[in-house]
Amino acid sequence: MTLHTRSVAELAAGLARKEYSAVELAQHFLSRIERSNDALNAFVTVTPDRALADARAADEARAAGRAGPLTGVPLAHKDIFCTDGVRTACGSKMLDNFVAPYDATVVERLHAAGTVMLGKTNMDEFAMGSSNETSWYGPVKNPWDLRKVPGGSSGGSAAVVAARLAPVATGTDTGGSIRQPAALVGISGIKPTYGRVSRYGMIAFASSLDQAGIMAPSAEDCALFLAAMAGFDPRDSTSVDRPVPDYVAELDAPLAGVRIGVLKEFFAHGLEGETGALVQAAIDQYRALGARIVEVSCPNLPLSVPTYYVVAPAECSSNLSRFDGVRFGHRCKDPRDLMDLYKRSRGEGFGAEVKRRIMTGTYVLSAGYYDAYYLKAQKCRSLISADFKAAFEQVDLLIGPTSPSPAFNIGAKVDDPITMYLNDIYTIGANLAGLPAMSIPCGFDGALPVGLQLIGPHFGESRLLAAAHAYQRHTDFHRRVPAAYA
Amino acid sequence: MNQNTLQEGWEVVIGLEIHAQLATRSKIFSGSATAYGAAPNSQASLVDLGYPGMLPVLNREAVRMAVKFGLATGSTVAARSFFARKNYFYPDLPKGYQISQYERPIVEDGSLEIMLEDGTKKTIGITRAHLEEDAGKSLHEGLANASGIDLNRAGTPLLEIVSEPDLRSAKEAIAYLKKVHTLVRYLEICDGNMQEGSFRCDANVSVRRFGAPKFGTRCEIKNVNSFRYVEKAINYEVVRQIDVLEGGGTIRQETRLYDSTKDETRSMRSKEEANDYRYFPDPDLLPVTVETAFIDAVRATLPELPDEKAARFVADYGLSAYDAGVLTSSRELADYYEAVVAVAGGPACAKLAANWVTGDFSGAVNRDGVEIADANVPAAALAGLLGRIQDETISGKIAKDVFEIMWAERALADAVIEAKGLKQITDTGAIESAIDAVMAANPKQLAEYRSGKDRLFGFFVGQSMKATQGKANPAQLNELLKKKLDAT
Numbered sequence: 016m017t018l019h020t021r022s023v024a025e026l027a028a029g030l031a032r033k034e035y036s037a038v039e040l041a042q043h044f045l046s047r048i049e050r051s052n053d054a055l056n057a058f059v060t061v062t063p064d065r066a067l068a069d070a071r072a073a074d075e076a077r078a079a080g081r082a083g084p085l086t087g088v089p090l091a092h093k094d095i096f097c098t099d100g101v102r103t104a105c106g107s108k109m110l111d112n113f114v115a116p117y118d119a120t121v122v123e124r125l126h127a128a129g130t131v132m133l134g135k136t137n138m139d140e141f142a143m144g145s146s147n148e149t150s151w152y153g154p155v156k157n158p159w160d161l162r163k164v165p166g167g168s169s170g171g172s173a174a175v176v177a178a179r180l181a182p183v184a185t186g187t188d189t190g191g192s193i194r195q196p197a198a199l200v201g202i203s204g205i206k207p208t209y210g211r212v213s214r215y216g217m218i219a220f221a222s223s224l225d226q227a228g229i230m231a232p233s234a235e236d237c238a239l240f241l242a243a244m245a246g247f248d249p250r251d252s253t254s255v256d257r258p259v260p261d262y263v264a265e266l267d268a269p270l271a272g273v274r275i276g277v278l279k280e281f282f283a284h285g286l287e288g289e290t291g292a293l294v295q296a297a298i299d300q301y302r303a304l305g306a307r308i309v310e311v312s313c314p315n316l317p318l319s320v321p322t323y324y325v326v327a328p329a330e331c332s333s334n335l336s337r338f339d340g341v342r343f344g345h346r347c348k349d350p351r352d353l354m355d356l357y358k359r360s361r362g363e364g365f366g367a368e369v370k371r372r373i374m375t376g377t378y379v380l381s382a383g384y385y386d387a388y389y390l391k392a393q394k395c396r397s398l399i400s401a402d403f404k405a406a407f408e409q410v411d412l413l414i415g416p417t418s419p420s421p422a423f424n425i426g427a428k429v430d431d432p433i434t435m436y437l438n439d440i441y442t443i444g445a446n447l448a449g450l451p452a453m454s455i456p457c458g459f460d461g462a463l464p465v466g467l468q469l470i471g472p473h474f475g476e477s478r479l480l481a482a483a484h485a486y487q488r489h490t491d492f493h494r495r496v497p498a499a500y501a
Numbered sequence: 502m503n504q505n506t507l508q509e510g511w512e513v514v515i516g517l518e519i520h521a522q523l524a525t526r527s528k529i530f531s532g533s534a535t536a537y538g539a540a541p542n543s544q545a546s547l548v549d550l551g552y553p554g555m556l557p558v559l560n561r562e563a564v565r566m567a568v569k570f571g572l573a574t575g576s577t578v579a580a581r582s583f584f585a586r587k588n589y590f591y592p593d594l595p596k597g598y599q600i601s602q603y604e605r606p607i608v609e610d611g612s613l614e615i616m617l618e619d620g621t622k623k624t625i626g627i628t629r630a631h632l633e634e635d636a637g638k639s640l641h642e643g644l645a646n647a648s649g650i651d652l653n654r655a656g657t658p659l660l661e662i663v664s665e666p667d668l669r670s671a672k673e674a675i676a677y678l679k680k681v682h683t684l685v686r687y688l689e690i691c692d693g694n695m696q697e698g699s700f701r702c703d704a705n706v707s708v709r710r711f712g713a714p715k716f717g718t719r720c721e722i723k724n725v726n727s728f729r730y731v732e733k734a735i736n737y738e739v740v741r742q743i744d745v746l747e748g749g750g751t752i753r754q755e756t757r758l759y760d761s762t763k764d765e766t767r768s769m770r771s772k773e774e775a776n777d778y779r780y781f782p783d784p785d786l787l788p789v790t791v792e793t794a795f796i797d798a799v800r801a802t803l804p805e806l807p808d809e810k811a812a813r814f815v816a817d818y819g820l821s822a823y824d825a826g827v828l829t830s831s832r833e834l835a836d837y838y839e840a841v842v843a844v845a846g847g848p849a850c851a852k853l854a855a856n857w858v859t860g861d862f863s864g865a866v867n868r869d870g871v872e873i874a875d876a877n878v879p880a881a882a883l884a885g886l887l888g889r890i891q892d893e894t895i896s897g898k899i900a901k902d903v904f905e906i907m908w909a910e911r912a913l914a915d916a917v918i919e920a921k922g923l924k925q926i927t928d929t930g931a932i933e934s935a936i937d938a939v940m941a942a943n944p945k946q947l948a949e950y951r952s953g954k955d956r957l958f959g960f961f962v963g964q965s966m967k968a969t970q971g972k973a974n975p976a977q978l979n980e981l982l983k984k985k986l987d988a989t
Binding site for chain 1: 590
């Protein structure tokens with residue numbers, strides 16, 4: 016068995032048995048990155064020195080008897096998480112020169128857990144995109160078919176894990192940015208409950224929706240990492256002070272009797288190709304495994320996309336105001352005056368999609384439009400949350416597709432924002448309601464993977480992970496690796 | 502005819518927005534220190550600099566102080582209030598938005614009572630008081646072709662206290678401003694330092710014809726940094742607006758700046774040029790919740806408030822409302838006064854003590870710009886001086902000289918009296934011999950007096966007092982002189 020096709024749990028077990036050292040493991044993945052990253056464009060920064068230093072520290076910790084479950088496991092961070100001393104560009108020319116003097120809480124916790132940082136992954140600019148095509152560093156390629164997008168915004172993290180350039184990668188999810196790319200590259204990815212993982216040091220897109228999570232081949236891998244990431248952080252007022260369950264120990268919770276709701280609204284519109292059939296097959300599999308399948312409805316769910324495209328741009332228009340060329344980031348050459356500094360620094364530093372959303376957000380918050388857009392969107396958000404709450408009185412989990420279609424061609428939707436936005440039609444609801452949700456692979460439409468989405472009630476990560484794990488014990492889609500990277 | 506009108510037929514309407522910098526040790530959303538005067542940007546953390554990924558965390562101490570203010574003004578303290586973002590671009594506003602409270606402030610609907618010049622009282626409504634963060638400072642001096650930014654002040658907690666448009670003259674506005682100034686210092690929530698900008702004020706001023714149903718168009722005068730300038734700025738603005746209106750013009754709603762060197766207000770920006778701040782709830786912060794138990798705990802820490810203290814001074818010490826008002830204008834002065842009275846022998850000397858504390862003592866404190874706590878004449882020392890007046894060791898007039906020496910040399914009254922030989926002469930024989938000498942030296946005046954020129958009595962008082970170097974007990978001297986002059 017080759018190292019890179021092992022799961023995180025298997026890699027960790029090998030380290031524990033001293034089958035290989037953390038340094039050897041890091042070198043293995045670094046050489047894979049060296050070989051494949053140019054074609055995939057998945058890493059924007061590779062940190063071999065840092066990786067080897069982390070790995071040596073991990074080996075020393077193990078020798079000293081201080082090793083934990085993740086000690087020596089390599090990982091990649093989405094380039095939205097600030098990393099002390101390593102550039103954090105967030106997919107933007109604006110931050111091409113930005114080196115934070117601090118680690119995000121997620122980075123800090125995973126570093127403290129003994130993981131080994133291989134580098135930072137490509138992403139849509141400021142996490143705004145569903146195909147990774149808005150990145151200043153160019154599109155990421157889908158390892159299953161280099162002509163296809165890997166999804167977004169965590170497209171780099173998705174591709175890195177799918178091609179096994181890293182066993183696991185962090186991601187963030189504001190409207191589906193972990194789940195949709197996980198689906199499009201055939202891996203597992205979890206977006207936890209809003210507030211479960213600290214946002215400190217994570218560059219904000221839409222603060223009330225952003226949530227950090229993890230992308231890995233299997234649900235078990237996700238459980239291992241989420242346990243290390245989650246928990247209260249006094250530096251983030253919206254993080255929740257609530258004990259973190261033992262996700263790994265709870266993976267084997269039985270599926271028998273678990274009520275799984277099939278969301279009617281998720282099947283109302285066109286699912287392309289084999290997606291509908293594959294998701295239906297997965298639902299049948301759950302039934303076969305003992306779950307009770309019930310049809311449920313969240314009638315306001317179709318409002319998700321328009322609601323999201325008011326709330327998220329509104330928040331982003333304010334969050335991105337700090338990028339003004341004054342203290343950090345891109346500054347235009349020879350500004351004539353203050354206005355010129357602002358206009359050219361921002362005009363040059365931001366890409367088209369970011370500008371589109373800043374303008375939309377500024378518009379919906381403007382005097383005279385606030386009530387008609389922002390306030391109305393907040394009301395819709397409450398209705399959607401109430402729908403989910405009612406649904407979770409009937410069922411334990413919700414199930415449906417992650418994305419309406421498998422990966423599409425690079426360039427196919429880039430000129431049509433509305434079509435692009437509809438890619439997130441099934442994922443946005445969980446963000447608006449702050450619910451935990453994950454995507455796991457459930458089959459292939461031709462050569463391209465298809466994702467199955469599971470949504471849980473607030474802080475229902477354990478049940479979500481256990482349900483995904485149960486499915487993965489009976490399927491092997493999550494073990495498949497594109498031939499070129501096997 | 503209203504006494505407050507500056508020009509006949511016009512009514513002045515003023516509302517104040519006061520920014521009181523809360524005296525917390527650290528900033529409202531970060532752990533940086535708030536001390537004034539540090540090297541530029543030495544007290545600016547990554548949160549204050551608005552670095553990517555940085556998040557605000559509310560300082561509960563600022564909430565406690567706001568609640569204290571709310572309780573002291575009979576306001577409603579909101580069980581849940583919200584922080585909002587006020588969006589605009591400026592180099593000293595690092596995040597591109599100011600975190601403030603907009604739709605639901607922490608304090609609403611209170612009032613304060615002010616005393617007008619004629620002694621009547623007036624209640625001024627407080628619309629709201631909300632928490633917000635201050636911006637930094639842009640520095641334009643001493644830098645060639647560039648501006649500097651100092652973010653030490655960015656994130657300093659402010660309580661913005663908004664009055665109803667209840668004030669009808671600059672004098673009323675000042676009385677209210679001073680009342681708030683006194684109150685925040687009593688509550689120990691703001692140091693009140695106007696030079697350093699920890700207590701500043703914007704005034705909304707409009708005028709209308711008496712009896713007019715609606716308010717006139719208002720202008721906002723920004724950031725005036727002393728009581729005197731607030732008064733002058735308002736008075737200038739009132740005259741300007743009346744002149745415009747009487748000349749047939751209209752007032753534009755605008756923001757104006759007061760120039761103290763020219764004593765005038767100038768247009769800064771009109772309403773049309775004003776920013777659209779695009780307020781919306783800050784998603785990085787949870788609602789501010791204030792529980793009943795917390796309010797009760799804060800209430801238990803409230804000191805005796807200025808009005809309560811003044812009423813007690815009137816009742817216990819028999820002071821006039823005016824004196825009580827002056828003495829309670831600061832907690833330190835009131836405490837000083839009470840300490841003097843306690844040492845000097847209680848309510849019997851309360852009036853004498855009030856005269857000295859509001860008179861010579863306050864005069865010296867203000868003249869030399871010292872803190873009461875650091876004054877060279879501590880309460881016990883002043884009480885000692887009053888004791889020498891009361892036991893007639895010295896006269897009130899000599900006491901003023903003694904006080905100045907005590908103030909200059911940090912000396913005690915008895916030591917000064919002893920060293921300078923200022924002890925009052927009450928020995929009848931000594932006074933009589935001085936009088937005898939004066940009478941003998943001035944036979945012409947004596948003859949004139951005795952022939953009916955009564956007003957020469959004053960001449961003999963002066964000469965006799967001079968002969969004792971001013972030390973003779975005045976009452977005794979008068980009595981003995983009268984007796985001797987009239988004895989024919």
